[in-house]
Amino acid sequence: MTWETIGVWIAAFLTLCLYSFLYKDNPFYKFAEHLFVGMSQGYWIVYSYFNGLWPYGIVPLQRATVGVDGEPAQPIEFIVLIPFLIGLLFFARFWAGKGWLTRLPLSFLFGAAAGIAIPLTLGSQIFQQMYATIEPYSKESARQLWPMVNLSIVLIGTLAALTYFFFSIEHKGSVGAVSRLGIWFLMVGFGSAFGNTVMNRVTLLIQRVEFLVNDWFTPHVIGLFMAPLGGG
Amino acid sequence: MILERLQQLDRRWVFLLVALFVILPTIFSVTFPVPVSPSTQSVYDKIESLNENDFVILSFGYGPSSMAELQPQVEAVLRHCFRKKLRVMMMALNADAPPLVVQTVEKVQSSDEFSDNGVSRIKPGEHYVDVGYRVGYSLVILRMAGNIPGFFETDTRGESLEALPAMEGISTFADVSLVIDFAAGDTVDYWIVYGHEPHGVPLAAGVTGVIVSQMYPFLDSGQLQGLLSGALGGAEYEALVNAPGDGMKRVSVLSFAHFLVIGLVVLGNALYLMRRREEGGGDS
Structure with a gap:
């Protein structure tokens, strides 16, 4: 029995353990679930350490203190050291009375992220979308019937959905009517998202069924029974 | 009678149906043409x-x-x-x-x-x-x-x-x-x-x-x-x-599962409307 065969049997066993939940909750499901969560976290922590903290934090510090690969120590890189030290302050919460120090890296993170993200996000996700809703009307192609209908559906849908989320005016009369139209557009959006989510979930099932049928059951389970008969 | 039984159907029958609609086309390798969007x-x-x-x-x-x-x-x-x-x-x-x-x-x-x-x-x-x-x-x-x-x-x-x-x-x-x-x-x-x-x-x-x-x-x-x-x-x-590869195979199997899901959605809504009619028109 090769390592690959052992791997296939383990994968098949764990897949069946997880799908057994569809019948009812049971210890096999719990075992597979906890194993999956633990392994995912372990993998992520180790991989992030060796691809983040190690090359960008530990190695530059080593280089500045004792040297790396037999080379003598180099001048310290403050551009690495300062964020590394700020990051270490996150651990201050483990010391009684020093928890307030975590506010420093948090405030730095919030400030830096807001400074970088807000202008770019406004530009790309608000202004560009507004532009794309209106601008096509200026094109020659928009003067034909169906492109005009299509653009108008997008424009009316956008305005109606926004009206639904405008809570400063009571949704009565004409505002209520537009708001209800907005609900219809939102429902179409949710329906589209639901359909695509069904496609996603069923595709995951298909891939596991492919594995169980083609990689496990046919070569290994049927093969196991056929072997004494001189087949497979 | 049938209506009542369908309304109280154990959802595990639905899971079994979905499994069958995925497993059978996978075994028999059914493929459909794929128009490009x-x-x-x-x-x-x-x-x-x-x-x-x-x-x-x-x-x-x-x-x-x-x-x-x-x-x-x-x-x-x-x-x-x-x-x-x-x-x-x-x-x-x-x-x-x-x-x-x-x-x-x-x-x-x-x-x-x-x-x-x-x-x-x-x-x-x-x-x-x-x-x-x-x-x-x-x-x-x-x-x-x-x-x-x-x-x-x-x-x-x-x-x-x-x-x-x-x-x-x-x-x-x-x-x-x-x-x-x-x-x-x-x-x-x-x-x-x-x-x-x-x-x-x-x-x-x-x-x-x-x-x-x-x-x-x-x-x-x-x-x-x-x-x-x-x-x-x-x-x-x-x-x-x-x-042609895994994508074309999967999307063909997916079509069977989607037929089933659409059928179940229609059936579920039909049962809901029938029940509401039986109960006197509902409150909407």
Whole structure:
């Protein structure tokens, strides 16, 4: 029995353990679930350490203190050291009375992220979308019937959905009517998202069924029974 | 009587039906033709419009839990890139993506189309570069913008990027002809906000079905030059590059499951309306 065969049997066993939940909750499901969560976290922590903290934090510090690969120590890189030290302050919460120090890296993170993200996000996700809703009307192609209908559906849908989320005016009369139209557009959006989510979930099932049928059951389970008969 | 029994049907019968509608077509390998949608055609046309040696980045923003949908997409796109003799850089924004990069490259480069007597003509460092994973999503994109080889420094084999033929003349985003992000989460948003918006890097995406609805506005606005949608996107691209694979198989099986889901939705609503009529018209 090769390592690959052992791997296939383990994968098949764990897949069946997880799908057994569809019948009812049971210890096999719990075992597979906890194993999956633990392994995912372990993998992520180790991989992030060796691809983040190690090359960008530990190695530059080593280089500045004792040297790396037999080379003598180099001048310290403050551009690495300062964020590394700020990051270490996150651990201050483990010391009684020093928890307030975590506010420093948090405030730095919030400030830096807001400074970088807000202008770019406004530009790309608000202004560009507004532009794309209106601008096509200026094109020659928009003067034909169906492109005009299509653009108008997008424009009316956008305005109606926004009206639904405008809570400063009571949704009565004409505002209520537009708001209800907005609900219809939102429902179409949710329906589209639901359909695509069904496609996603069923595709995951298909891939596991492919594995169980083609990689496990046919070569290994049927093969196991056929072997004494001189087949497979 | 039948109505009552259907209304009280144990949901596990539905699970069993779904399983049968997936298992039977998988065993009997049923396949349907796949018409190509305009959003997938746009990705194909964009790659077709590139010249030999143009530089393309494939960004892996997903892990094994989404490979059922995204792996067929990325394999078909990579095949197209190699066929067009484009230089490809593959990078992972998810910590669990690097093994998928390796798996994708091995599968495509070892296929008959790119091999002679079992030896691949596609070489690392010359035709493609795998730079592996870097922590930080948006920070990775921001730092790449000004100096791609300076940020990654080496590929996964430890070779200096500046010495690789595949990276010759590549410095900033201005040298990149196209970025295609394959995503199961927010990485397309990061590319739009931090790559496309400030630097104008041409961007396309291949995403899972769960998030594709959020992506269409970016396609209509021109921020995405093309969009592959879940398993269907993979199947369509396989059809376009004439390389049937897992995507086309899965989307055919998917059709059976969708028939069942549509039937169940119609049945569920019909039962609901019948019950409401029996109870005297309901309150709406």
